[in-house]
Amino acid sequence: MSADVSQEKITLGTITMAHGSGGKAMEELIRTVFVEAFNSNHDNPQLASLEDQARFDLAALQQQGNRLAFTTDSYVVDPLFFPGGDIGKLAVTGTVNDLAMGGAKPLYLSCGFIIEEGLPIDTLKKVVRSMQQTAVEAGVSIVTGDTKVVHKGSCDKLFINTAGVGVIAEGVNISAHNAQAGDAIIINGYLGDHGAAIVDARGDLALQNTIESDCQPLNDLVQAMLAVCPDIHCLRDATRGGLATVLNEFAQASNCSMQVDETKLPIRDEVRGMCEILGLDPLYLANEGKLVAVVPAAAAEKLIAVMQNHRAGRHSTIIGQVKALSKPVSKPSVLMTTGFGSQRIVDRLVGEQLPRIC
Amino acid sequence: MKYVDEFRDPDTARKLVQQIQRLTDSIMAKRAEAGYTMPLQLMEFCGGHTHTIFRYGIEQLLPDTIELVHGPGCPVCVLPRGRVDDAVALASRPEVIFTTFGDAMRVPGSQKSLLQAKADGADIRMVYSPLDALKLAKENPEREVIFFALGFETTMPSTALTLLQAERQGITNFSLFCNHITTVPTIDAILGDPDMILDGFLAPGHVSMVIGEEPFQFVAKEFHKPLVITGFEPLDILQSLTMVLLQINEGRTEVENQYKRVVQKQGNSPGQQAIETVFEIRDFFELRGLGSVDHSGVRIRDAYARYDAERKFPLSLTGGGITVTDPAGCQCGDVLKGLIRPWQCTQFGEQCTPQTPMGALMVSSEGACAAYYQYSDVQELKLKRSHQKESVSA
Amino acid sequence: MCLGIPGQIVSISDADNSMAMVDVSGVQREVNIMCIVEPNTNAQDYIGEWVLVHVGFAMSHLDEEEAQRTLALLQELGEFQEELDAMKEQEPQQAGESQ
Numbered sequence: 001m002s003a004d005v006s007q008e009k010i011t012l013g014t015i016t017m018a019h020g021s022g023g024k025a026m027e028e029l030i031r032t033v034f035v036e037a038f039n040s041n042h043d044n045p046q047l048a049s050l051e052d053q054a055r056f057d058l059a060a061l062q063q064q065g066n067r068l069a070f071t072t073d074s075y076v077v078d079p080l081f082f083p084g085g086d087i088g089k090l091a092v093t094g095t096v097n098d099l100a101m102g103g104a105k106p107l108y109l110s111c112g113f114i115i116e117e118g119l120p121i122d123t124l125k126k127v128v129r130s131m132q133q134t135a136v137e138a139g140v141s142i143v144t145g146d147t148k149v150v151h152k153g154s155c156d157k158l159f160i161n162t163a164g165v166g167v168i169a170e171g172v173n174i175s176a177h178n179a180q181a182g183d184a185i186i187i188n189g190y191l192g193d194h195g196a197a198i199v200d201a202r203g204d205l206a207l208q209n210t211i212e213s214d215c216q217p218l219n220d221l222v223q224a225m226l227a228v229c230p231d232i233h234c235l236r237d238a239t240r241g242g243l244a245t246v247l248n249e250f251a252q253a254s255n256c257s258m259q260v261d262e263t264k265l266p267i268r269d270e271v272r273g274m275c276e277i278l279g280l281d282p283l284y285l286a287n288e289g290k291l292v293a294v295v296p297a298a299a300a301e302k303l304i305a306v307m308q309n310h311r312a313g314r315h316s317t318i319i320g321q322v323k324a325l326s327k328p329v330s331k332p333s334v335l336m337t338t339g340f341g342s343q344r345i346v347d348r349l350v351g352e353q354l355p356r357i358c
Numbered sequence: 359m360k361y362v363d364e365f366r367d368p369d370t371a372r373k374l375v376q377q378i379q380r381l382t383d384s385i386m387a388k389r390a391e392a393g394y395t396m397p398l399q400l401m402e403f404c405g406g407h408t409h410t411i412f413r414y415g416i417e418q419l420l421p422d423t424i425e426l427v428h429g430p431g432c433p434v435c436v437l438p439r440g441r442v443d444d445a446v447a448l449a450s451r452p453e454v455i456f457t458t459f460g461d462a463m464r465v466p467g468s469q470k471s472l473l474q475a476k477a478d479g480a481d482i483r484m485v486y487s488p489l490d491a492l493k494l495a496k497e498n499p500e501r502e503v504i505f506f507a508l509g510f511e512t513t514m515p516s517t518a519l520t521l522l523q524a525e526r527q528g529i530t531n532f533s534l535f536c537n538h539i540t541t542v543p544t545i546d547a548i549l550g551d552p553d554m555i556l557d558g559f560l561a562p563g564h565v566s567m568v569i570g571e572e573p574f575q576f577v578a579k580e581f582h583k584p585l586v587i588t589g590f591e592p593l594d595i596l597q598s599l600t601m602v603l604l605q606i607n608e609g610r611t612e613v614e615n616q617y618k619r620v621v622q623k624q625g626n627s628p629g630q631q632a633i634e635t636v637f638e639i640r641d642f643f644e645l646r647g648l649g650s651v652d653h654s655g656v657r658i659r660d661a662y663a664r665y666d667a668e669r670k671f672p673l674s675l676t677g678g679g680i681t682v683t684d685p686a687g688c689q690c691g692d693v694l695k696g697l698i699r700p701w702q703c704t705q706f707g708e709q710c711t712p713q714t715p716m717g718a719l720m721v722s723s724e725g726a727c728a729a730y731y732q733y734s735d736v737q738e739l740k741l742k743r744s745h746q747k748e749s750v751s752a
Numbered sequence: 753m754c755l756g757i758p759g760q761i762v763s764i765s766d767a768d769n770s771m772a773m774v775d776v777s778g779v780q781r782e783v784n785i786m787c788i789v790e791p792n793t794n795a796q797d798y799i800g801e802w803v804l805v806h807v808g809f810a811m812s813h814l815d816e817e818e819a820q821r822t823l824a825l826l827q828e829l830g831e832f833q834e835e836l837d838a839m840k841e842q843e844p845q846q847a848g849e850s851q
Binding site: 204205206276277278279329330331333338339340341342343344345347350351354355356357 | 362366368371372412413414415416418419434459460461463464473483484485486490509513592712713722731732733734735737738
């Protein structure tokens with residue numbers, strides 16, 4: 001009898017292979033962890049029905065736009081919890097933002113969990129609650145999901161995949177191919193906070209600071225932007241590879257030169273300090289709540305005013321301008337005017353950015 | 359005073375650039391009288407300077423009559439392939455936690471880099487300081503923690519002091535794989551090359567911070583070249599260029615110190631003592647691109663043999679004095695000596711790119727070729743190269 | 753080569769092992785200060801000092817007077833250049849007058 005009780009406690013405390021077996025333990029986990037969180041307001045009928053798939057009314061979707069946007073992303077982050085966020089928040093904002101960058105209104109998300117046996121169930125609950133909180137904030141529902149448990153060492157604690165669908169309103173046509181000479185380049189706030197927070201949270205480098213990840217959903221900000229400027233040309237969130245990578249993607253796709261002014265780039269002192277110490281370049285640090293917009297110059301000031309009024313865009317600013325290709329740099333590229341008055345090319349990163357001593 | 363932004367002021371830079379223009383004009387006019395029209399060749403030895411020069415676009419501010427030659431002062435770049443192979447072999451031992459600075463991770467050996475070895479299962483960890491490696495040794499008493507000690511004199515005191523701390527604390531599962539190299543013999547080798555065409559030097563400020571001004575006197579006295587110890591902010595570089603040009607213009611050859619806020623004449627004596635206690639000069643050491651240079655490396659003294667990874671674990675390659683040569687076609691040596699510009703190398707942007715570096719200078723972001731690749735228009739440079747070839751063959 | 757970063761000593765974390773906390777733009781890291789502490793002085797006396805940090809070791813004390821002197825020199829060079837420019841601008845005028 002007493003042996004059974006302790007057995008029960010272990011099952012309650014940590015994820016075991018039993019939680020992925022399709023049996024009672026799994027059913028219990030889905031009910032007490034996932035459904036409990038994702039239907040906490042009893043407003044998620046698609047999930048509550050516990051069918052193998054979520055079902056949507058097409059007519060209702062069509063009222064909101066004329067195209068469906070669909071995207072997926074997987075989230076692996078070490079550590080699972082970091083200043084300013086956690087893997088759950090990341091998994092929701094990441095997919096919401098990928099939809100939003102197409103001008104879509106994100107509506108429904110799926111989630112797939114790959115869990116390493118031995119993960120404390122409390123940890124899982126915290127992650128799932130954080131997902132739900134972020135979903136509510138972003139105005140989306142998590143409507144279907146899947147759980148797999150793998151043997152110790154087969155994954156690192158917890159991997160999450162989310163996919164999402166959203167609807168794009170008629171007339172909105174945002175694409176990396178649309179940048180035109182004369183357009184203004186806008187960013188919605190400080191660069192590199194997420195990358196710097198993660199470097200620090202890993203703790204290997206023993207740095208102390210108060211940098212927090214900028215992890216946040218951007219869909220509401222994008223809708224506010226579209227309301228004053230339906231003709232946004234390009235929009236992308238500057239995640240892995242940072243601002244430099246997004247600008248290079250735009251330059252390539254639109255066959256133009258993206259010219260930015262170093263002195264206009266918003267970077268926190270602390271992030272700058274960390275980059276100095278480790279020899280990193282903040283232009284390549286990851287962000288999880290930053291968008292880069294290329295917009296008609298005439299609309300730029302109006303957009304900045306609206307963005308600065310939004311909580312996801314308080315520090316929005318114009319950082320540069322799109323130019324047609326011309327000598328001396330005649331290939332699509334990103335050119336930065338340095339604070340020193342000279343110009344240099346900002347290329348894509350070759351591999352991962354590594355701390356350096358020289 | 360933050361010691362950084364003050365030295366990045368664009369207005370002061372503009373004025374310095376005008377000053378540089380005026381001095382260069384004066385020098386070139388004198389040279390023209392002597393029938394000599396080749397642009398001035400000024401070498402910044404140090405990879406840190408190369409980085410600043412590219413990051414701030416300093417070259418494009420300078421007159422065409424100055425060419426900056428980017429020297430071999432990047433200890434990561436000049437790490438020879440054989441030593442990387444040895445590092446990979448050490449790191450792949452099951453009992454070993456191999457610790458390294460981040461920039462050494464990508465340097466290719468003849469088989470693979472540390473990054474690839476890590477992917478293959480070796481326990482390789484990036485650290486910020488050798489002290490972090492020692493901490494790992496304390497935390498993992500059942501494992502052997504090896505620190506990949508590399509760098510010029512700037513970095514030597516830190517590894518020496520870490521070794522001494524390990525001894526003091528009685529830590530025995532810690533050792534250094536020593537690849538430290540010395541600046542002076544390397545500069546000596548460059549200056550001693552019969553093809554050498556350099557007119558002046560910017561000397562490495564942080565090496566000087568440790569060793570002081572004196573060891574550079576031979577450049578002025580024996581080779582009669584002006585040398586200025588230089589800081590790492592863009593205004594430091596411009597001011598030092600002005601100082602070198604003033605020397606050339608006035609016919610002086612001296613060792614001057616632009617970086618007095620950091621570098622004292624006598625250097626850092628506790629640092630020098632730590633180096634002296636722990637290390638001794640090797641007869642020769644191989645530098646990627648330059649080949650074997652006499653007395654250019656240090657090894658751990660016999661008294662500390664138990665902290666020397668090379669003696670703790672027999673090395674198959676360089677331990678036996680076998681050199682793994684640089685790939686054929688690699689012209690890093692010529693670039694390092696200023697004989698050709700990075701983009702004039704036939705491999706630049708072809709076989710040799712930052713993704714697939716053949717030679718030293720493409721390896722690290724401090725390398726001249728990597729900097730050209732990253733910060734310039736590669737297609738334009740390749741075009742320039744083919745034009746030059748045509749005009750030569752025509 | 754040899755990334756070195758100016759930072760300010762904010763506290764002594766482990767006097768026995770000469771370890772101090774150094775602040776760089778609000779980011780702090782524990783750093784060994786053995787190379788900059790003069791014999792017969794107290795580590796505590798170094799709080800507030802600016803040092804140059806390389807791979808976790810303070811390798812030099814930053815000399816504010818020398819830094820000011822360098823900046824002043826740069827300023828002078830600039831002013832000298834301005835004078836030259838002014839002279840140049842005057843030259844063609846004078847030439848014009850003499851005609």
